[in-house]
C-alpha cells in the first residue's frame with residue numbers, strides 16, 4: 001500500500017525493521033543512541049550547543065505543542081495565533097484549555113499570514129508575549145514562513161513558538177537565524193520519515209531556564225525535561241518512551257543524511273507536489289490552492305460536483321488500487337487531501353494519479369469542477 005497522507009507517512013523498510021527488537025530504554029547502549037539522536041535533531045534545527053537543547057516527549061504532535069505552550073507562555077499569559085487553517089484552530093483550543101489567553105488573528109486558509117498582519121496585531125496589544133504559528137498548515141497546504149514572520153515578531157520584542165510538525169526537516173528553517181524563537185516542535189513520523197510515537201522540541205536554553213514553574217503539569221513541562229537531562233544525563237527519559245520508535249527514528253536520520261538532508265528532501269517533496277498539483281488538473285479536478293501558495297507537504301483538491309462523487313467510495317476505489325489517502329478533509333468547503341511527504345517519489349505520485357483517473361471512471365464522476 002502506498003500511503004499518501006501527511007503523517008504517519010510511508011517509511012522505508014530499513015526504518016520499520018529497526019522496530020523489530022526488544023529494548024530497555026535505560027540500557028547504556030540505548031542511552032548513547034538516544035543522546036546522539038538529541039544532538040542530531042538539534043543540528044537539523046540549526047541549533048547551537050550550549051544555546052539550544054532537544055527536549056523530547058512521548059506521544060504525538062498535539063502533546064509536544066501543548067507542552068511548548070504551557071512551558072513558554074506563563075499561566076494566564078497572552079499569545080497571538082494566526083488562525084489560517086485547521087491546525088491553527090487546534091492550537092487555539094490547546095492554548096485556551098491550558099488557561100492561556102488567546103488572541104486569534106483569523107485569515108483565509110488559502111494564503112500565508114503576512115508580516116504586516118502580525119506587526120499590527122502585536123502593536124495593538126502589548127500584553128501579548130508570544131506568537132504561536134503553524135509552519136506548514138496541514139489543513140490546506142499553505143506555508144506560514146518563519147523567515148517572513150520571525151523578523152516582525154523580533155522587531156516587536158515578542159517571542160515565537162513554531163509548530164513545525166509537518167514541515168521540520170523539509171522546509172528551510174534554522175534556529176541560528178531566529179533568536180526570537182523560544183521553541184520549534186515536530187514529531188518522529190512526518191518529514192523525517194520515522195514512525196510515530198515521539199514529539200520533539202528544540203528550545204533556547206535561556207528561555208527554558210526562565211520558564212520553570214509555568215507548565216502547571218509535570219508530564220507536559222519541558223523545563224522539567226531539561227532539568228532531568230541535567231541530573232540524569234541526555235540519554236535518560238523521565239518516563240517510558242516509545243523506544244522502538246526511537247530506534248527506528250535513528251535509522252530514519254541515517255537515511256535523511258544519506259539523501260542529502262533538508263535541501264534534498266525539500267526538492268523531492270516539492271516535485272511530488274508539483275507533479276500532483278499539475279496532474280489533478282489534467283484529470284479535470286481543481287486544486288484548492290493557487291500554485292504560488294502551494295507548499296510541498298500536502299495537495300488539497302476540491303471534491304467534484306458530480307453527484308456520483310462521495311469521498312469514502314473514492315478512497316475505497318483508490319485503496320483497491322494500492323493507494324491510501326485521507327478519508328476526511330480539514331477545509332471549510334469539501335476537498336480531499338493527498339500527502340506528498342514520506343518515502344514516496346514523483347513516480348509514485350504519477351502512479352497515484354493514474355489510479356485516481358481509474359477510480360473516477362469507476363465511480364462515473366464526469367462533472368469534475370467543484371460545486
Ligand SMILES: *Cc1c(COP(=O)(O)O)cnc(C)c1O
Pocket residue numbers: 006007060061062063065087134135136137138163164165166187
Ligand atoms: C500532524 C500535525 C500536528 C500533530 O498531530 P498529531 O496527530 O497530534 O501528531 C500538529 N500540527 C501540525 C501542523 C501537524 O501537521
